[in-house]
Structure formats: C-alpha cells, structure tokens
Amino acid sequence: MYPERVLSGMRPTGSLHLGHYHGALKNWVRLQSEYECLFFVADWHALTTSYEDPSIIGRSTWDMVIDWLAAGVDPSRATLFIQSRVPEHAELHLLLSMITPLSWLERVPTYKDQIEKLSHKDLGTYGFLGYPLMQSADILIYRATFVPVGEDQIPHIEITREVARRYNHIYGREAGFEEKAEAAIRKMGPKRGKLYEELRTRYLQDGDEEALESARALLADTQNLSHGDRERLFGFLENKGKVILVEPQTLLTEASRLPGLDGQKMSKSYGNGIFLREEPDSVGRKIRSMPTDPARVRRTDPGTPEKCPVWQLHQVYSTDTTRTWVREGCTSAGIGCLDCKQPVIDAVLAEQQPMFERAQPYLDDPSLVRSIVADGCERARKLAQDTMRDVREAMGLGYQ
Structure with missing residues (x-):
C-alpha cells in the first residue's frame, strides 16, 4: 500500500483573500500535521481560462506561495511546488486521454456552469474541456490517498476514481x-x-x-x-489486476462561512474581498464602508442584524459576548453601525498580524521562496517519475 498522502492546489490568478484562508488554507495547515502533504501552484490550469493574457500567472505565482507561507503552511512539513515544473503531469494527462471517454469530460457539472459564467471568454478549447482530466493526472501521478475539496468539486474526484479504475482494469492485468x-x-x-x-x-x-x-x-x-x-x-x-494508479478519496472541506464585503461569497471576480496581507488602513476603510441594514437610515433607527452583511462577519470573528452586544445594540439602536463594525475590524487585523510577520522574511529575501519551491519541485518530480515508470511499463512504453 502507498502512504497516506494529501494533494491540493490553487490557480495563480490574483491575490489571495481571507475567503481562501478560511475556505482552504486553514485546512492545509491542519492537514500538514496529519498527513504527507503536497500543495502545488496550478499554473497550467490557470491557462485554461487565462490563455489570452497569461501575464497574471507569473505575477501571482510567487505572491501566492508567500501567502501560503504567511497563512502557516510549513515547507518542512509539506511539499510546495509548481505544476509546470513537473512535466510528468503533462505526460500522464496525455496518456490518460487515450483511454478516457469524451462523454466523461462533457458530463462534469462545472464544465457547463463555467461556460455560462465565463461566456465573455472563448472557452471552446480542448484545454478547457480536458481540465478535469488534467486534475486527475495531478492527483494520480502522486498516488494521492486524499484530496480536500468542497462539495462542488466532488465530481472531479469521482472522474479521477473512474479514470484510475479504468486504467488499472486495462493495464493492470499484465501477461501472466x-x-x-x-x-x-x-x-x-x-x-x-x-x-x-x-x-x-x-x-x-x-x-x-x-x-x-x-x-x-x-x-x-x-x-x-x-x-x-x-x-x-x-x-x-480482490481479483483485480496490479494496482498502478491509486483511487483517491475525498476529504470534504467545510465551505467557508466568510462572506464578502457585500454579503455575497468573497470572490476576486466580485471585487468584494479583503486580501490576506492587505494594509490595516485599507482593511479598516473597506469594513467601515460596508453596507448595513437598509432600515437603519438614521443613527436612531433600530435594525435587524440578519439583514446586515456585517452580522455575517460577526459569525466568523466575534465571541458570543460580542454578538450579544451587537444584537441588543442594533435592535434597540443603542449602538451605531460604525460601533458595530469596529470589533470586526479589530478581529480581522489580529488574524492578519501573524501573517504579516511570517511573510516578511520572504519579502525581504525572495530567494528563500525560490529555494523552497525548487526543493519542493525536486521532491515532487521524484514521486512523479516513480509513477510514470510504472505507467509507461504497463502501457508498453518501457522498452529501450
């Protein structure tokens, strides 16, 4: 059996915000103390939707790795690497495409959803259609046991399991x-x-x-x-053939409860985020300018916390005592909206402070980040090469 191994990645398409921290990075920090973990920059995946202007990828890659380190990801416990620096990903993707039915890719729910959401882009490409298979290659090449995902990503793990099963069925039954x-x-x-x-x-x-x-x-x-x-x-x-590719299991990640500044899901595309390493003055301005309960036109008007986006932030950042104070003060008009927002500002800044401290050495000396990633790429590529040796041999490509 292979060791219990976790794989996850992010696309470098801009600065990370606190929604990324609460939705993924906090979970990565926990997992790195429980499993062998590999976390990668999915730069090839970023090209599936940003191929016309790839400049954002280069700008975002190193900043994103610094954000991971700032969030508490520890390179002594986890392997950090860049997808395109391990070309075996592309080779496995190519070989898996030989056996993957086209209908499997077309039925992935997020395919049609993204086509509709990104209708302003020309996504009628094989790269976009095939990105679930590239995700499968990312996972299978490390024989990852677990993949942390939200509910919307479960179909991607299911297709990965199907691809592994089909591959093992076709190529695991070696002669004799x-x-x-x-x-x-x-x-x-x-x-x-x-x-x-x-x-x-x-x-x-x-x-x-x-x-x-x-x-x-x-x-x-x-x-x-x-x-x-x-x-x-x-x-x-189990009356199966030789296990060449491991079927991964999902580690269901609880959806981030952190809303954006407008009450919607925090997202780069909505422009409603607070970045991981945003300056304190900017954080304060953003939260103070958040919309509140429309019924509170004047300071003396009572409000309803459930109708206010700031109340959603209190659910994440405030204690029971503070939430009780906010509810009583809002419904009685005993406090104003700026009073309500200050504890959130204080809590967000307190959360960010250690991130600034962890990031500073890498900002002072960018070569430290390059060194961490170079070491990670080397470790990741060795694992990938071990898998590809078995894959090539099973497919008749191991001849000299």
Whole structure:
C-alpha cells in the first residue's frame, strides 16, 4: 500500500483573500500535521481560462506561495511546488486521454456552469474541456490517498476514481498476472503465504471486510516482497489486476462561512474581498464602508442584524459576548453601525498580524521562496517519475 498522502492546489490568478484562508488554507495547515502533504501552484490550469493574457500567472505565482507561507503552511512539513515544473503531469494527462471517454469530460457539472459564467471568454478549447482530466493526472501521478475539496468539486474526484479504475482494469492485468501473483505468495514463506490465501478466500467467498484489511496489513508488514510483487498481491486480493494508479478519496472541506464585503461569497471576480496581507488602513476603510441594514437610515433607527452583511462577519470573528452586544445594540439602536463594525475590524487585523510577520522574511529575501519551491519541485518530480515508470511499463512504453 502507498502512504497516506494529501494533494491540493490553487490557480495563480490574483491575490489571495481571507475567503481562501478560511475556505482552504486553514485546512492545509491542519492537514500538514496529519498527513504527507503536497500543495502545488496550478499554473497550467490557470491557462485554461487565462490563455489570452497569461501575464497574471507569473505575477501571482510567487505572491501566492508567500501567502501560503504567511497563512502557516510549513515547507518542512509539506511539499510546495509548481505544476509546470513537473512535466510528468503533462505526460500522464496525455496518456490518460487515450483511454478516457469524451462523454466523461462533457458530463462534469462545472464544465457547463463555467461556460455560462465565463461566456465573455472563448472557452471552446480542448484545454478547457480536458481540465478535469488534467486534475486527475495531478492527483494520480502522486498516488494521492486524499484530496480536500468542497462539495462542488466532488465530481472531479469521482472522474479521477473512474479514470484510475479504468486504467488499472486495462493495464493492470499484465501477461501472466495470476502466475506472477502465485509466485509472489510463495516468496512470503509457507506460514504467511497460507494465511494470505486464507484471508483472500474469506474475502472473495464471504465478503469479509475484516479479512481484507488483515490481508492488506499482512502484505504491508511482509519485508521480502518487491514493490511490484506487493502491488500484484494487493490487486490479487480482490481479483483485480496490479494496482498502478491509486483511487483517491475525498476529504470534504467545510465551505467557508466568510462572506464578502457585500454579503455575497468573497470572490476576486466580485471585487468584494479583503486580501490576506492587505494594509490595516485599507482593511479598516473597506469594513467601515460596508453596507448595513437598509432600515437603519438614521443613527436612531433600530435594525435587524440578519439583514446586515456585517452580522455575517460577526459569525466568523466575534465571541458570543460580542454578538450579544451587537444584537441588543442594533435592535434597540443603542449602538451605531460604525460601533458595530469596529470589533470586526479589530478581529480581522489580529488574524492578519501573524501573517504579516511570517511573510516578511520572504519579502525581504525572495530567494528563500525560490529555494523552497525548487526543493519542493525536486521532491515532487521524484514521486512523479516513480509513477510514470510504472505507467509507461504497463502501457508498453518501457522498452529501450
């Protein structure tokens, strides 16, 4: 079995805002202490919608990595790299395109949604149609066990699982697979080999899931098997072929509860965001100028917090005590809208302060960021090359 590994990425299409922090980066910081994590700059993905003006990609890439570091992503715990610096992504994407039915790509829900939302752009390209398959290649090339996604991205993980399953079905049944599996069992030794066969029989005949898990643990603990033999026996357990590409699982990420300055979802395209490293004076001005309950025309007019976008920010940033004070003050006109906004301003600035501190060394010496990414690209490429060696061999491309 492969180690539990998490993969996630972001497209470099502009500065990151606090919605990115609450929706993804806080989760990355937590995951890096629980799993082996790889986080990448998806610059090729950015080209699928920004191919006419790619200048934003170069401008955004390094700033985005600094934002990750500012948010608390630790390069000693996670691998940070740039997609295009690992060309094996493109090779696997190409090879997977040979077996992926066109209908699978056309049915991805976000495909038609994005075509409608970005109707001002010409997205009638293969790159845009094929970006879910490139996402699949991004995941499968690292044999990632888990991918943190929101509910809207689950279809992308499902197509990845289908592609991996189809690939393993077509190419995992190597010539003489059963004979090689039987030979591998003998290498385990009489006692372990007999136990493996008993557990396999219990699973295949009775559907005993505990027997399946016990057999997997047995294989993981058997030291004298080659990588290829181990993967054959994992596949043989379930009457499948050799496991070449791992089917990933979703790690469902809770949707960000952080609204934008207008009450809508915080988004670069809506222009309603507060950036991770925005200057305090600018943050204060933005929050003070937020719209409030339309009923509060005058300071003496009572309001309804649920009708005010600022109240949504209080749900994220304020304590129960502060929220009680806001509700009572708003509904009785005991406080004004600027009074209500100040605790939010204070809380946002307090959240951002450590981000500024973590970012400063990289702003002072940009070579530090380049070095982190270079090291990450090297580590990522080694993993990708290991996978591609197996992929090429399975597809008959490993000849000399």
